[in-house]
Amino acid sequence: MKRANSRPVRAGSVTIGGGHPIVIQSMCATRTQDIDATVAQARMLHEAGAGLVRIAVDSTKDVEALAEVRARVPEANLVVDLQENYRLVTQVAPHVNKVRYNPGHLYHHEKQKPVRDKVALIAETAVRHDLALRVGVNCGSVDPEMDAKFAGADEPGLEGVRAMVESALEHCGILDSLGFTRYVVSLKDSDPKKVVAGNRLFAAQRPDVPLHLGVTEAGMLPDGAIKTRIAFEQLLTEGIGDTIRVSLTLPFAEKWREVEVGRQLIDDIEAGRFRSVPKNFGEGLNIISCPSCSRVENEAFVDLAFNVKEMAAYAKDYNVTIAVMGCRVNGPGETDDADLGLWCAPNFVNLKRGEEELGAFQYDTVLDRLKAELDAIIETKRKPAAV
Ligand code: SF4
Numbered sequence: 582m583k584r585a586n587s588r589p590v591r592a593g594s595v596t597i598g599g600g601h602p603i604v605i606q607s608m609c610a611t612r613t614q615d616i617d618a619t620v621a622q623a624r625m626l627h628e629a630g631a632g633l634v635r636i637a638v639d640s641t642k643d644v645e646a647l648a649e650v651r652a653r654v655p656e657a658n659l660v661v662d663l664q665e666n667y668r669l670v671t672q673v674a675p676h677v678n679k680v681r682y683n684p685g686h687l688y689h690h691e692k693q694k695p696v697r698d699k700v701a702l703i704a705e706t707a708v709r710h711d712l713a714l715r716v717g718v719n720c721g722s723v724d725p726e727m728d729a730k731f732a733g734a735d736e737p738g739l740e741g742v743r744a745m746v747e748s749a750l751e752h753c754g755i756l757d758s759l760g761f762t763r764y765v766v767s768l769k770d771s772d773p774k775k776v777v778a779g780n781r782l783f784a785a786q787r788p789d790v791p792l793h794l795g796v797t798e799a800g801m802l803p804d805g806a807i808k809t810r811i812a813f814e815q816l817l818t819e820g821i822g823d824t825i826r827v828s829l830t831l832p833f834a835e836k837w838r839e840v841e842v843g844r845q846l847i848d849d850i851e852a853g854r855f856r857s858v859p860k861n862f863g864e865g866l867n868i869i870s871c872p873s874c875s876r877v878e879n880e881a882f883v884d885l886a887f888n889v890k891e892m893a894a895y896a897k898d899y900n901v902t903i904a905v906m907g908c909r910v911n912g913p914g915e916t917d918d919a920d921l922g923l924w925c926a927p928n929f930v931n932l933k934r935g936e937e938e939l940g941a942f943q944y945d946t947v948l949d950r951l952k953a954e955l956d957a958i959i960e961t962k963r964k965p966a967a968v
Contacts, residue, residue, distance in 0.1 A: 598765065625837050628837075647673060661677045665686050667690065680714055720742065721741075749766050771797050784819075796812050807858060832883055866898070869915075901920045904919035
């Protein structure tokens with residue numbers, strides 16, 4: 582496979598970029614503070630072949646659990662996903678090999694503090710603890726200033742791509758100016774077209790920076806694997822991409838399938854076996870669902886996602902997007918582009934239609950309301966996309 586000339590970035594025992602084999606990653610979906618479950622999941626993902634295992638950390642209690650997981654699974658390379666609370670980096674650093682931060686989340690805390698100072702803290706901590714970094718930008722959570730600056734800059738269907746790429750370039754510039762080059766970048770969205778466009782645009786400007794590829798909220802099998810394949814086949818054959826994560830909604834005990842799907846995909850591309858996309862794929866009903874992680878508000882989320890898919894099957898020929906998210910951190914933003922969006926709270930599910938919030942519903946009643954809304958949307962569609 583043709584490889585781009587990206588620089589090598591070491592994270593624990595694996596090296597990303599620089600012509601090294603593509604590293605497959607995955608993420609624990611268990612509650613980080615459920616130490617036994619997280620240890621079992623980290624071990625399972627490592628044994629399945631994940632070169633990096635990511636864990637979500639949001640609190641000091643999560644950090645304490647992380648330290649225990651580190652001690653019990655020393656063989657895995659661990660990555661932590663920082664969200665708004667970027668200052669946790671100093672606490673998590675001794676226990677991991679890599680840290681991911683999202684530029685779109687640095688704006689939430691300490692609004693007066695320059696972003697450069699926040700990035701400097703993360704980079705200094707990474708140097709002190711021998712860590713790699715990932716600048717992980719998502720189309721659905723680009724920082725608001727960048728989003729406003731590039732509003733209208735994209736072709737129809739690729740809205741938000743330019744802002745996502747510019748945000749990544751801005752942070753590469755900050756890290757470079759701090760003298761920190763041990764970082765990779767990811768540019769993700771749930772739409773494979775945006776993933777392809779964003780990564781191509783970025784790679785053309787920064788071929789030296791290793792890229793982590795992923796289609797967020799790709800959903801359940803088999804559609805989740807197909808969406809991912811659409812993006813990865815195009816990018817990897819162009820030499821774009823040094824590490825991958827396949828984000829699938831799966832029962833916790835089956836998270837190893839993310840690694841299996843990723844490996845199969847790489848093997849196929851390396852062997853020149855390109856799978857044709859099923860006819861009319863991308864038309865009709867589109868269900869987006871997150872892969873879940875420690876932040877999931879209720880473990881009923883996975884069942885909810887599968888039940889939504891089953892309930893909505895009758896609408897397969899209509900161009901309707903339903904997004905199902907596991908938490909309040911990313912739920913509201915990541916459902917913005919969907920016709921119908923659901924995101925979990927501990928004891929209820931939030932529902933919205935377009936940008937209109939419809940309220941909170943019990944886990945066992947939300948499907949009835951969702952169906953009513955879906956029926957109403959179908960009524961407004963003049964004709965099925967494909968029959
Ligand atoms: S939406 Fe929330 S629960 Fe789902 S993967 Fe993202 S952070 Fe985790």
